[in-house]
Amino acid sequence: MSPTVTTSSEANGNVSAATARAAASAAAVQEATGPQAITMAKALNTALADAMQADPSVLVFGEDVGMLGGVFRITDGLTKTFGQQRCFDTPLAESGIVGMAVGMAMNGMRPVVEMQFDAFAYPAFQQIVSHVAKMHNRTKGALKLPMVIRVPYAGGIGGVEHHCDSSESYYAHTAGLKVFTPATVADAYRMLREAIDSDDPVMFMEPKKLYWSKDLVDLADLRAQHAANADSGTSSEGKAAVARPGTDATLIAYGPSVPTALAAAAAAAEEGRSLEVIDVRSIVPFDDETVCASVRKTGRAVVIAEAHGFASVSSEIVARVQERCFHYLAAPIRRVTGFDIPYPAPKLEHYYLPGVDRILDAVDDLQWEN
Amino acid sequence: MTISADHSAPDRAQRLPAEDAVSEAVRKFGITAEDYMLPAHHQIEMVGPDGRLKAESEQGTEPGHEYPLPADEELLAAYEQLVVGRRVNDQNSALVRQGRMAVYPSSHGQEACQVAAALCLSAGDWIFPTYRDAVAVMARGVDPVEAMTIFRGDWHSGYDPAKHKVGIQCTPLTTQLLHAVGVAHAAKLRGEDTVVLAMCGDGATSEGDFHEALNFAAVFHLPVIFFVQNNKYAISVPLSQQSVAPSLAHKAVGYGMAGERVDGNDVVALLAVLDRAVKLARDGSGPLLVEANTYRMQAHTNADDASRYRPDGEVAEWLAKDPISRMKTYLTDRGLLDDGDARIAAKAEAVATQLREGLSEDVPVDPLELFRHVFSAPTPQLKEQSAMLADELAREASPEEPTK
Ligand SMILES: Cc1ncc(C[n+]2csc(CCOP(=O)(O)OP(=O)(O)O)c2C)c(N)n1
Numbered sequence: 039m040s041p042t043v044t045t046s047s048e049a050n051g052n053v054s055a056a057t058a059r060a061a062a063s064a065a066a067v068q069e070a071t072g073p074q075a076i077t078m079a080k081a082l083n084t085a086l087a088d089a090m091q092a093d094p095s096v097l098v099f100g101e102d103v104g105m106l107g108g109v110f111r112i113t114d115g116l117t118k119t120f121g122q123q124r125c126f127d128t129p130l131a132e133s134g135i136v137g138m139a140v141g142m143a144m145n146g147m148r149p150v151v152e153m154q155f156d157a158f159a160y161p162a163f164q165q166i167v168s169h170v171a172k173m174h175n176r177t178k179g180a181l182k183l184p185m186v187i188r189v190p191y192a193g194g195i196g197g198v199e200h201h202c203d204s205s206e207s208y209y210a211h212t213a214g215l216k217v218f219t220p221a222t223v224a225d226a227y228r229m230l231r232e233a234i235d236s237d238d239p240v241m242f243m244e245p246k247k248l249y250w251s252k253d254l255v256d257l258a259d260l261r262a263q264h265a266a267n268a269d270s271g272t273s274s275e276g277k278a279a280v281a282r283p284g285t286d287a288t289l290i291a292y293g294p295s296v297p298t299a300l301a302a303a304a305a306a307a308e309e310g311r312s313l314e315v316i317d318v319r320s321i322v323p324f325d326d327e328t329v330c331a332s333v334r335k336t337g338r339a340v341v342i343a344e345a346h347g348f349a350s351v352s353s354e355i356v357a358r359v360q361e362r363c364f365h366y367l368a369a370p371i372r373r374v375t376g377f378d379i380p381y382p383a384p385k386l387e388h389y390y391l392p393g394v395d396r397i398l399d400a401v402d403d404l405q406w407e408n
Numbered sequence: 409m410t411i412s413a414d415h416s417a418p419d420r421a422q423r424l425p426a427e428d429a430v431s432e433a434v435r436k437f438g439i440t441a442e443d444y445m446l447p448a449h450h451q452i453e454m455v456g457p458d459g460r461l462k463a464e465s466e467q468g469t470e471p472g473h474e475y476p477l478p479a480d481e482e483l484l485a486a487y488e489q490l491v492v493g494r495r496v497n498d499q500n501s502a503l504v505r506q507g508r509m510a511v512y513p514s515s516h517g518q519e520a521c522q523v524a525a526a527l528c529l530s531a532g533d534w535i536f537p538t539y540r541d542a543v544a545v546m547a548r549g550v551d552p553v554e555a556m557t558i559f560r561g562d563w564h565s566g567y568d569p570a571k572h573k574v575g576i577q578c579t580p581l582t583t584q585l586l587h588a589v590g591v592a593h594a595a596k597l598r599g600e601d602t603v604v605l606a607m608c609g610d611g612a613t614s615e616g617d618f619h620e621a622l623n624f625a626a627v628f629h630l631p632v633i634f635f636v637q638n639n640k641y642a643i644s645v646p647l648s649q650q651s652v653a654p655s656l657a658h659k660a661v662g663y664g665m666a667g668e669r670v671d672g673n674d675v676v677a678l679l680a681v682l683d684r685a686v687k688l689a690r691d692g693s694g695p696l697l698v699e700a701n702t703y704r705m706q707a708h709t710n711a712d713d714a715s716r717y718r719p720d721g722e723v724a725e726w727l728a729k730d731p732i733s734r735m736k737t738y739l740t741d742r743g744l745l746d747d748g749d750a751r752i753a754a755k756a757e758a759v760a761t762q763l764r765e766g767l768s769e770d771v772p773v774d775p776l777e778l779f780r781h782v783f784s785a786p787t788p789q790l791k792e793q794s795a796m797l798a799d800e801l802a803r804e805a806s807p808e809e810p811t812k
Pocket residue numbers: 101130132154158161540579580581608609610611612613639641642643704708
């Protein structure tokens with residue numbers, strides 16, 4: 039009685055045996071109601087389970103995602119709940135994983151694949167750049183690739199080389215890829231659901247140092263919000279968030295740098311300076327409106343990113359804001375980024391990473407009158 | 409040595425030995441070309457788990473797949489390295505538990521593979537190791553502390569690959585196999601008789617670069633030995649989900665090279681097979697693929713929990729096949745060990761002490777070194793960034809008087 043996997047179109051009103059079983063077992067492990075302290079890893083795991091339950095065409099595969107539940111445990115329990123056909127280990131080959139996902143997405147599935155670490159996605163680069171990003175365009179929209187490539191990225195975890203790359207700029211530079219990166223536990227749930235819902239391919243960049251960060255989150259509430267959004271056709275996709283309101287200057291950050299920016303804003307507040315923090319959330323598409331509204335209000339901005347500064351997402355943000363807000367700016371926009379060096383070994387990484395002091399130094403440089 | 413001026417067109421004479429090596433074997437052994445390239449029907453094994461030398465008829469050899477027993481001195485040298493390797497593995501795992509090392513992917517249980525891979529080569533030969541092959545790196549003469557620098561976490565590598573002819577320990581799977589091919593190709597163009605041994609795991613054979621490396625080596629007819637340590641797992645994924653080929657050694661024939669399987673816990677058989685492979689490669693037979701049948705006795709790294717995906721019983725089964733105890737029995741029975749065992753144990757202990765001392769102290773790091781090795785000479789931008797960090801550090805050192 040191997041469960042057949044139904045495709046999106048077949049699935050309307052026709053729930054397969056596997057999905058019915060999954061629904062039953064998901065209900066059995068229904069979490070406590072009300073806000074709970076949960077990790078980003080748990081939120082991502084729940085988002086995957088909920089998406090798989092809602093749509094039998096959602097499949098999860100990659101390296102060690104089955105029995106082990108992924109090296110970061112993001113896929114924990116999915117094979118057990120949904121069966122080998124819906125969440126499975128592949129042979130060890132990233133180009134194979136992404137290339138097969140392209141074919142599956144062409145044939146009715148919504149694959150969500152995992153790259154084990156940022157730097158281990160590079161063997162798949164050819165597939166991502168030449169096919170994932172371009173299929174829609176090449177076929178004038180005849181083919182859509184509703185697929186998500188999850189990438190644990192960036193540093194701050196004491197990892198050895200090749201385990202800490204900030205690779206978002208490669209993807210953001212590639213036309214045809216959406217690039218999301220959550221910084222909070224609730225956003226991790228919301229944005230992964232939106233990524234899976236998207237008919238366009240999404241590079242879903244997960245800041246691995248935040249996997250174990252905890253927030254008080256009501257998963258049932260997030261689930262209900264997602265359902266309501268789906269019903270009304272609304273979504274927060276592509277929207278930046280004001281992570282902390284302020285009046286004197288804007289800190290623009292994303293992913294792993296958001297908590298650092300918030301810490302800097304808290305420290306600045308003690309010195310009497312009010313910093314607004316914008317969490318970009320969606321690198322592509324980019325929310326010019328929210329970001330520029332903030333900068334026009336404060337007149338000063340610092341962009342913060344772990345990635346090397348040169349030819350990066352941070353340079354793009356500076357360029358866009360400068361083009362749109364020039365006459366509102368009291369000072370040139372500053373950047374605090376990783377140095378233009380290969381990501382350092384564990385004992386040296388804290389010199390590389392943007393920290394609170396470096397951000398406050400940059401804020402101090404914003405040509406304050408007094 | 410001069411390099412042929414026309415690199416684009418390797419002459420026919422250079423290409424032909426591919427066929428010649430096979431046809432020579434065919435002529436010599438009266439077998440078909442496929443029989444020569446396909447691994448023998450059984451893995452090659454010489455000293456069993458009980459420490460007894462197997463009868464020749466039970467060693468898995470067949471025409472075209474014959475392996476002489478390695479010399480006693482080589483076996484004694486191998487035993488010494490086995491004991492040292494085991495001590496190093498267990499010392500490093502202890503250092504990780506104590507938080508003195510960031511991570512250590514142990515080759516505990518695979519020491520015979522590590523040692524044989526190092527000992528089969530001559531001084532001028534190259535080896536390309538992975539993250540799991542620190543013991544092989546040491547056995548090639550790299551200082552133990554330098555070999556562990558990558559895991560100590562103050563730099564990406566601690567030794568000079570060119571000096572030791574040992575590639576940097578490689579993590580992006582199978583990417584190093586192509587470097588091995590390149591080193592062998594350059595050696596060939598330079599007229600050097602270098603052999604290159606390139607290592608990878610069972611899981612890694614699924615990567616695209618594995619295919620590209622084997623094919624390049626075969627097409628350019630290069631002296632590369634691809635040495636696959638089949639330890640049955642790629643983190644949590646068992647070999648059965650990685651490949652359904654009859655064996656990994658069988659992959660060789662698809663590239664037109666010879667493959668062989670060997671008991672990866674039997675250092676005698678490993679040396680016999682690898683010594684012959686090195687000789688064949690050096691004599692111009694082209695590349696070879698050797699699959700060692702072994703087992704990863706511990707978790708993938710300290711960060712992994714193997715109980716999530718494999719039964720304890722399986723580990724116990726392999727415990728009985730330990731590579732070191734069988735060698736000890738074999739050498740003792742042959743009267744080759746005498747009081748050598750105490751000397752070897754003392755040597756292993758000395759290396760362990762060296763590791764504890766070298767890896768325990770808080771290694772001083774120089775943050776400005778971050779900018780020194782990106783290019784041959786720092787760019788203007790890197791100089792600027794280095795100055796910025798230096799200024800930060802100076803201000804941290806004397807917070808009272810800002811140096812700005
Ligand atoms: C290109 C690439 N993808 C993924 C990884 C992550 N990774 C590191 S080791 C490993 C398993 C490798 O298994 P195997 O080749 O059998 O070698 P073993 O670790 O068993 O020695 C994986 C998936 C990597 N290092 N490089």
